[in-house]
Amino acid sequence: MKRRQFMKRAGIGGLALLGGGFAAGRAMAANRYYSGPASDHFDGTRFFNPNGEQPEGLMSLLRWRLNGKSIGWPDAYPSPVEPAVPEKRVSGNRMVVTMVGHASMLIQVAGLNILTDPVWAERTSPVSFAGPKRVNQPGIRFEDLPTIDAVIVTHNHYDHLDLVTLKRVHEAHRPLFVTPLGNDAIFAPSLDDPRITVMDWGDTAYVGKNVTLHCEPCHHWSARGVGDRRMALWGAFVIETLAGKIYHIGDTGFHQGENYRAASERHGPFRLAILPIGAYEPRWFMKAQHQNPEEAVAGMQLARASYALGHHWGTFKLTDEGIEEPLAALGNALSAAEMKPERFRAMRPGEAFDVPDV
Template sequence: MFRRLATTLAISTAVVMSQKPVFAQGKEHHDGKGFKNPWPSFVSYGFLDAFKMFTTADTSIMSAKPVDKPETVEINWNLLKQKDDHIHATWLGHACMFLQIKGFNVLLDPIFSDRCSPVQFAGPKRYTDPPCKLSELPPIDAVIISHNHYDHLDVDTVNQLAKLYPECKFYVPLGNKSWFKLPEDRVIELDWWETATLQNSTTQLTMTCTPCQHFSGRGLFDRNKTLWASWCIQAQKDGEVQKVFFGGDTGYRAVPADTKPEFQYDTQYLDTLPHCPAFKEIGEKMGPFDLAFIPIGAYSPRWFMSPIHCSPEDAVELHCDIKSKQSIGIHWGTFILTDEPLFEPPKRLKAAMEKRGLDAQHFNVLPLGGTFTVNQ
């Protein structure tokens, strides 16, 4: 338990250590000292807060070895290996989705390592195995990274992908390109609202780097030196457009530390707090979306995690803000990063959808290895 907590805390302490950023362009989210969340919905916590978090967290959950695990199904390889014009989305664990859109194969925040940590002998260990090997996937055209935390940017997985799929390109937020030891043309680095395209003989794939509320850092001295992002993925063929949103890892609003427990997830109270305006902007500019992948886990203790991780209640609001027709909950069921019960995120999600008077089938979760298809 203490080894896991120590490694997680070492990563968490990156929130208070910073140096001059790689980029400082005078934009709202570039402040000359690093990248930042430029909204009242964000609160920054530091080293002492991280220690306080561990004193208030339920360490029995964080240290327990799960007996029951999320449902796992065998991947439908016949479906995944045929190219068609539908959207297919397969959950490979945590925030990793395998997206197939009009013939393009896109991998989002892939992590196939045993631990999300700077080392593989300590740190949060996955309690559900990946449903396949990287080498079993159809050829990958694009890999999209939301930010540089270890559970989203994994060095062993990236190295494998670079060798297995020499034609695939990596799309990353600003400041992350230098981390990749790859040829210049294989890594495309974007700021918020910038776009990049991939083209084949019939289809254009456009990837737009969009805002979200989070932070970055892989060590003690690089907090917020690189940007974090959500992504909008658009495929256009013969005049038909398909749109997918990838939330990566994001918060929605900051719940004050002195909030009573009974109000921490109360939607009426939460609606009185400032919320991140970026998602309504994304919905207005880029939506509606045919499909969205939205984080629903790693949200407790609420006061500490709320600025950077959506609760299921937050995720439902985000789903509405971006105008998503169908959403899938991600960022749960793989690593024990926080102290909410393992199966609580999908239960809270269903309840939050119903409380808002929405059809719970329009924002649900997949079994590990399961595929959701958008038929148009």
């Protein structure tokens, strides 16, 4: 396990624009979040996707935003189920995942309660009056959360790292926070004496009760504003338990399946894969950062996962596809792969999946 001291920083302003944003200032601007040796995915200043693509820049962003092809979403898209009231603990061989919304989920396994990328905010934005607004309420009321033992923050985009929610979770539960390199510098100054484990790709952290976290590569990027592009690392996580292994990815491009194959070789097979299936159109712009449902099904197969849950859809409008297009595309992909639909579920807020024992 590698632990690094966080540094308090000045406030981070500006909007991290999805899918490219502004060029991150001068090429060799100092990294405001992380200082460490160069590696196969860090050039000494910025992180990058090895042998992969970086998201398009400002001109491509403008081309996308002005294409006039965005399909409107309804103002409200309520979940068909009421907000869940989770069990206090799940033990033995059980594994239960409850959808809060977008990439926020409660994972209950091996007696631990783990939150992923918790966002209870109305908007995913640096300001409260603008930016993508949620179209359904959180699938768990905050006051109905069981005691939270650990929080995984996969990367620093606003739809995954919400400072107000992290502070709220910390004050109520005092969990262990686990995040890739550099992200601690963003949220730690807002918390009172937090416990934070910061991980590089390939690192391992023991979180208790025979549960181990592994930080693994995914094909994405990071930014909170104009001048901090790729200054904090993004990552996928393997949750290793006696009940089986969970492969959780907050955001990723498919990248020819390279990272799925690597995860399978190192950790597979998996009892469960939690994979993003939304925010993928237009493909020419989004493919380097967001996989589509067909790619998610291929990733599930490459990772050798028995079951999968689809997230990152139906709560915040981030890209051009219609609100239910991921559902239809996932169904078509499963049919083409001759896979039963119950093996890969697209989760709605409040839904819980008691993962079958394999």
